[in-house]
Amino acid sequence: MSARNLVILSVALNVFLAGALAGGAVWVRSGKSGPGYSLESAGGQLPAQDRKAFRQALREVRRDAHQVILDGQQARREAADLLQQPVLDTAALSAALERARNADVTVRTRLEQRIVEFAAASSVQARNLLAEGLVRRADRQSANAAKKSP
Template sequence: MIQSPKRLRTLLIASLLGNVFLIGAVAGGVYQWSSHPRAQGAMVQHGLRQALAQLPEARRNQLRHMLRETRAGNQPLIMASREAHQDVVRRLKAPALDRNALDEDLDRARAADITLRTRVDATLADFAASLPADERQTLADAMTARRQGKRASPVND
């Protein structure tokens, strides 16, 4: 099957343009991938997870154990929070909105969440009280790193 020179030239130009586009896309992808530094580990961590990663292994295990005990001791509260949140969703999906009942469910969910957060914070405070000053500083730095970002510097007390 012999093709005309004009048709071959058109196919050659289309192939060349396609290859240039493909090479540009690959080069751009490689540039994007290599120009953005990756964090150590699979995902960027913040807050308590980042704090755990910064602590020595023994302290990390101690805090995990304390948090597990707090979670186990507060299972009824965790279940109450989940149930209240599910009730909120059910109220929102209902054909007619009962605003008073929705407000009550939101209040129950908020109260359970605040109580649970208070207990976790108390556990964290108990843990921090057991740390030497340098490890406490590491814990504080790790927990505030995301909030402060690049614009703020650590507070020295």
Template sequence: AGLSPDQRKAFRQALAEARRQSAADIEAARAGREAVARLIEAEPIDAAAVNETLASVRQADMALRGRLEQAIVTFATGLSPADRARLVDGLRGRSNMLRRAGEK
């Protein structure tokens, strides 16, 4: 919230671009979660298949997270130290990247 309107717009655009680049991973994770639900409901449950599918969902989630975090880092490199501090304040509690950062 402490960034200028232009900076906020640029930040949102950077995150949106990272999501666009991750469209296949987002879809793979969504489809994988649906598959996990079906596998858990199946009788008998195939725990190995559930775990294998969960691993692929995690991989897709981490690929997306990596792109989002890289977009944040790239955006931050163009900010002044004061603006980076405001960015960090805004990310605390909203981003996995900085969740619980600064807590004691």
């Protein structure tokens, strides 16, 4: 391998590593490194066996809702395309956003229903862990809302 090729390879590797470090720093500073604050992420606090069953149940819901998820993504792409048109078709934009919102609500409803079913079959301790996840989420949302208030 020639010296020129080694320099090019070294520069490419350094650029990649610098990008990875910068991306990691942004990720950590944005608070994505800590635990989640939702009912779904609270499942990560469950004991190993329950956690595995919980995650499997949620994966099944997502697999079953795959087409709904794809429909929501397509609706968002359509909305983005409409926003980029020289003349805005507000009716079409509203319809695309409504389809995306309906898909999101459908998936969320299915996930939450499956969580309810999981909780109904769980121990009191497991339900307490899920409840703590809801409380953390509510507390975090309240704190974020207070920071954004003028």
